[in-house]
Amino acid sequence: AKMIASAAYRMGLNVAIIENHSNSPAGDMTKNDFVNGWTIKDDLDRFIEISDIITLENEFIDPAILRYISNKRLVYPSPDTMQLIQDKYSQKSTFADNHLPVPIFREINSAEDGITFGREFGFPFILKTRKYGYDGYGNATVIDQTTAVSAFEKFKNKDSSILLMAESFVDFDKELAVMIARNQNGDIVVYPTVETIQKNHICHEVIAPAMIDANLRLQAQNLAIEAVKSINGVGMFGVELFLRKGGNILINEIAPRPHNSGHYTIEACYTSQFENTIRAVCNLPLGSGELICGGAAMINLLGERDGLGVPKDVSQILKYPTVSLHLYNKKQSRIGRKMGHITAVSQSTHEAHNIAKLAADSIVW
């Protein structure tokens, strides 16, 4: 939200933030800060009243609220797109219906459904909640018939109304991601295909462009474009993909917003994902997503303690002259929480990655 707000300010716009607590990183950047969340109707109405165009920085808002907003103001991505994306089963069905390659997936409405899925498509597979999962939360790995039952029951015991799906386990070589901007005119800008490296299901490093065959990069870009078109996406979208050994690419899922895998675009591309978010939702011409440099690497700064959100010392990071430091000003750190990131840009991707790793190791929390 903070980085979207900065892009809006740069273009001369004003910014209003609605969040369910005060002192949020982006809320600190404006006087138009609505801190009681979007479920308090009066606050939401005041927020709508002073806004011209509304966008989202996460996908966890009830589509009914988005529809309420959309009766009064432009909202992008649209409530329909958001509803479709929020349910990962609908999302994947849409891709499959449009002949886009995805892992095998099925609805799971009983423990027996899970056993059947494993028998038919093999163990291990992933049992996941259809909604509200992120960074590995809401996922369970099912290794055999016994865990198919226990995983199903564990989810249902937490919340009996929860909807589940199964997805075949993809033995991938690399995880890829492509950012796509699309405005209401249908203009599309595609960013380079990047490689993402996860640690404990959390995006940890991004290497741009992905160090894979150029044809595979192009194929991933084309799949990402088709995926965004299939959901009628307007705004900025992060398309996550799997590259399997042998060169086969599958779409994993789509995030309807600026994405961690696109943070590198601030320094490394002609137009950042944040500026193109603003341009897309305002239906303005989009800026180039091409690299301005040879290569870039981004590494997340994850919380290493539960406590204050401020690192003890950043001066070692700043000694790398081609590294940019971003701190999000989150007030509290938790172990594993995304507190900031660094980006290194260089004439080659490999060199950028090496510099980024050295720099990231030097922060003191």
Added chain:
Amino acid sequence: AKMIASAAYRMGLNVAIIENHSNSPAGDMTKNDFVNGWTIKDDLDRFIEISDIITLENEFIDPAILRYISNKRLVYPSPDTMQLIQDKYSQKSTFADNHLPVPIFREINSAEDGITFGREFGFPFILKTRKYGYDGYGNATVIDQTTAVSAFEKFKNKDSSILLMAESFVDFDKELAVMIARNQNGDIVVYPTVETIQKNHICHEVIAPAMIDANLRLQAQNLAIEAVKSINGVGMFGVELFLRKGGNILINEIAPRPHNSGHYTIEACYTSQFENTIRAVCNLPLGSGELICGGAAMINLLGERDGLGVPKDVSQILKYPTVSLHLYNKKQSRIGRKMGHITAVSQSTHEAHNIAKLAADSIVW
């Protein structure tokens, strides 16, 4: 101020703004917005109280106020440096004392002093106020003995206490500028030598790097470094220089802040002048000022009417995919007022300049 604030936010800092009116572009970006100016002691004290480090976005503040602040908080550039710079005669004397090349200059305390200067060093020359001039305000061109008298009297009739100086007219080939960041440790980062093109004494275009011999670019950078050292500058400094026919370079003057000639660094350099401003005043290691691309060009968007600060249509500018648009969100436009700028980056300076010119022509006010 807005662009400095954005750089501070990016690095996880909070921002407070003190300005003598409400709804200032940077004031809109924070809740810590002090709108009664720095001459109301209570407001100034509250501003000081919540701030850790204070910097300036213009040079027109009374050094006595800076000294008052500096008793309680770090202020960069220092009150001494600011006092020295504010008086262009002291500024030039400091450069001359340090054997740095400057146009011939003298104090002018009477109309006769002006006549003497013209006789000794030739007409035309420039008669200027020692303090508070900018963008050509406070300058008069003296073409002969008669205008030496009339120009002197015109200044004195406006304000009898005004201090004046004369400077020989420099028949330059190009105007150059170099941004220098310097922290309290004395670390220095120098940005590329750029060419600035003025219209009616207002910076209109910046071409980076300057399309001149590489040795001349280096010479300008070295002069700029020495100039900043000579005034013990800590912060960000824009050093303006004249390139005379034949390759002789003179220092014109220095601005103790991010400078219009350095706006291109946001897109075109590893570290922007705004981020290095923050790093310098926080005594952090400085980022690289080198170009990340082949070349860049910046063009100011000057107000073309007296009225609202919002352009009618920016969509034509945004159709140039490698052009970035910055609008300052100033509430009122005046003819010639700097309302925003665009930057084009490209593999060559020449191409960037051509694209920037096409794009700048396409905005509709």
